Amino acid sequence: MKLGTGNITLGAKTLTGVFGSxxxxxxxxxxxYNTSYTVTVPNGALTDMSGNAYAGTSFTFTTANRAEPVKKLYDAIVAKDGSGDYTSVIDAIGAAPTSRTTPWVIFIKNGTYTGHHDIPTNKPFIHLIGQSRNGVIISDNRLSGNDGNGSPVYNVNLGATMVVNANDVYFENITFENAFGYNNLAGPQALALYTIGDKFAMNNCYLRSYQDTYLTTYNSLTARHYIRKSRIEGAVDFIYGGGDVFFDADTLSINRAAGGYIVAPSHQSGTAYGYVFSNNVIIKDRVASVDVYLGRPWQNAPKTVFINTKLASNVNIYPQGWYYKMGAIPAVFADYGTVNSNGQPVDVSQRISNYEYDVKDGNGNVTSTVTGTAKSSLTDAEAAAYSYENVILRSGDAWDPRLIAEAPEQPANVNINSAFKLTWDAVSYTRLYVITRNNVVIGFSLTNEYTDATATAGNNYTYKVQAASEFGALSAASEPIQVLPITGLTFNAKKAGNTAALTWSTATENNTSHFEVQRSKNGQTFETIGTRKATGESNSVKTYQFTDVNPVSGNNYYKIKAVDNDGKFSETSVQALKFDLQQAAFTVYPNPVTNHEINFVLTTTKATKVEIRVFSLDGRMLQTEKADVQQANASFKISLNRNIPQGIYLVKLSGADVNQVAKIVVK
Structure with a gap:
């Protein structure tokens, strides 16, 4: 299938498809939430690979209701610098309560946290939320195999960097590594993560080692894991074990040039789906190119499908797809819709279905070889059955990890005043907000405001705000707002007739470039209407002015943006003025103006007195004149000052019944 002509839409949004073969x-x-949407696929928007058009379809659905969560801070905070409740993740897990039935949310500030970590069976519903995936690293270097150098060998329960025994655990924004495998790019087995319990979910995490990076549950027929938008890195059997595991839009990173294996499953007979890789990407790391097997069968009756997988540039799957021999006959080893880096279907004609394994005696001697076949391909209907809903959702429980991983919207319209008080628009479905200054978490808030009590004037600061859901999932960070080394930035706006007189001052300036005057009709979307050059370096009060000669009828919102020479900026609070302007019409001629004389024709509803003012484009008033209009339609003229040079200017007429601006060109 491929893209045809026409937009496929969800409501007003145009959708972009991920195409398999x-x-x-x-x-x-x-x-x-609680909103109806219509999906429209026009005739011809999709075609088969021969160009035959799909007839199109349209359908409507309604999203579910969702209640606003209770506003609540994190249950615990981990910080290496001592600014939290604990300095180690191990201690935070150790102090977490047992037998929870709702999430115990632990926030982890950026830092590297070392040692063997374990979440015991009696501590379900632990949610570990990292500040950032690259910044929060949980690391250890234990081995679960013999390296030949006499290093200690640990059972996987003690060897993995993180072991999850409990049910209903959720991780987000964390890197889990086994430093031995990741740094040495060599075996033996060195696990980063082992998840045993049911209903485990992980979002935007990074697992990295070399051999046996991630071991999933393999003692339960019904255990489910959900891995979303995460990166898993290794070379040999780096995803192995059992359970129904749905890998949703993940990145599989190969750090060995040739001969590696992605999976080595061991699914018990009766496992419903096994490993399902849906819309994943396979990339390379620290090697020039990759040739890799999708996997090999470890034990029992392995099940693995790759659906709509994309290979990055210089990444290739061996033509046979899977390695034929290990320790079992797989039930299903198949890939469907695999494409290369250009989006072209990969040739799967040589994918194997015949497998074998050796039976050995107690001395390791081969006594026989077992052979068998596996399902090696999927029909369209079979591939469609490997959906999130089928693999993960179960009748009788409410576990929906996509909902758990769903972050609130990005906070918008962040502002800060001279007292370092931040404000922003409230975000729906938010438990709390996280505030960072220069990428360091400085506080949390249950409302859409926060005052930085530790800030000092004269420093550069960059602030961001994130919203956290009831489960801890973090939104994208707000657009940064910056504070310059400028003190005492004050701002005042007042009406002057039908114009807005804006005044601001600074107590000191350091490396300040200029000021931008910004206006908005709704208090949210601002445009720059003028600039003023800053003094730049000053230890005394400096005052600046700007006149908006063309406010709109209704509300006008103003703010001043102070911009540093390196591009950083700070903003004043917003000032609002309301104008009730009755619009009259006038024309000006000739335009371009010659001989410094301007003629006006004014149409009003009655006779009136008008004031004519000439402004430069940056808001400086250059000339003022007055005229009495004794009739509703009148003509009059003024002479421009001869010292006004050639250029573009604004002429404003204002009075009881007029508030109009025209642009003129002086030649």
Whole structure:
């Protein structure tokens, strides 16, 4: 299947498809709750590979209701610098309560936290939320195999960097590494993560080692894991074990040039789906190119499908797809819709279905070889059955890890005043807000405001705000707002007739470039209407002025943006003025103006007195004149000052019944 002509839409949004050889998936997110949406696929928007058009379709659905969460701070905070409740993740887990039935949310500030970590069976519902995936690293270097150098060998329960025994655990924005495998790019087994419990979910995490990076549960027929938008890195059997595991839009990173294996499953007979890789990307790391097997069968009756997988540049799957021999006969080893880096279907004609394994006696001697076949391909209908809903959702429980991982919207319209008080628009479905200064978490808030009590005037600061859901999932950070080394930035706006007189001052300036005057009709979307050059370096009060000669009828919102020479900026609070302007019409001629004389024709509803003012484009008033208009339609003229040079200017007429601006060109 491929793209045809015409837009495929979800409501007003145009969707972008992820194309496999036979299917297309249209990802979407951030829909409003309790809202109806219509999906429209026009005739010809999709075609088969021969160009035959799909007839199109349209359908409507309504999203679910969702209640606003209770506003609540994190249950615990981990920080290496001592600014939290604990300095180690191990201690925070150790102090968490047992037998929870709702999430115990632990926030981890950026830092590297070392040692063996374990979440015991009696501590379900622990949610570990990292400040950032690259900044929060949980690391250890234990081995679960013999390196030949006499290093201690640990059982996987003690060897993995993080072991999750409990149910209902959720991780987000964390890197889990086994430093031995990741740094040495060599075996033996060195696990970063081992998840045993049911209903485990992980979002935007990074698992990295070399051999046996991630071990999933393999003692339960019904255990489910959900891995979303995460990166898993290794070379040999680096995802192995059992359970129904749905890998949703993940990145599989190969750090060995040739001969590696992505999976080595061991699914018990009766496992419903096994490993399902949906819309994943396979990339390379620290090697020039990659040739890799999708996997090999470890034990029992392995099940693995790769659906709509994309290979990055210089990444290749061996033509046979899977390695034929290890320790079992797989039930299903198949890939469907695999494409190369150009989006072209990969040739799967040589994918194997015949497998074998050796039976050995107690001395390791081969006594026989078992052979068998596995399902090696999927029909369109079979591939469609490996959906998130089928693999993860279960009748009888409410576990929906996509909902758990759903972050609130990005906070918008962040502002800061001279007292370092931050404000922003409230975000729906938010438990609390996280505030960072220069990428360091400095505080949390239950409302849409926060005052930085530790800030001092005269320093550069960059602030960002994130919203956290009831489960801890973090939104994208707000657009940064910056504070310059400028003190005492004050701002005042007042009406002067039908104009806005804006005045601001600074107590000191350091490396300040200029000021931008910004106006908005709604208090949210601002445009720059003028600039003023800053003094730049000053230890005394400096005052600046600007006149908005063309405010709109209704509300006008103003703020001043102070911009540093290196591009950083600070903003004043917003001032609002309301104008009730009755619009009259006038024309000016000739335009361009010659001989410094301007003629006006004014149409008003009655006779009036008008004031004519000439402004430069940056708001400086250059000339003022007055005229009495004794009739509703009148003509009059003025002479421009001869010292006004050639250029473009604004002429404003204002009075009881007029408030109009025209642009003129003086030649």
């Amino acid at each position: 036979k299917t297309v998936t249209f990802p979407y997110e951030k829909l409003s």
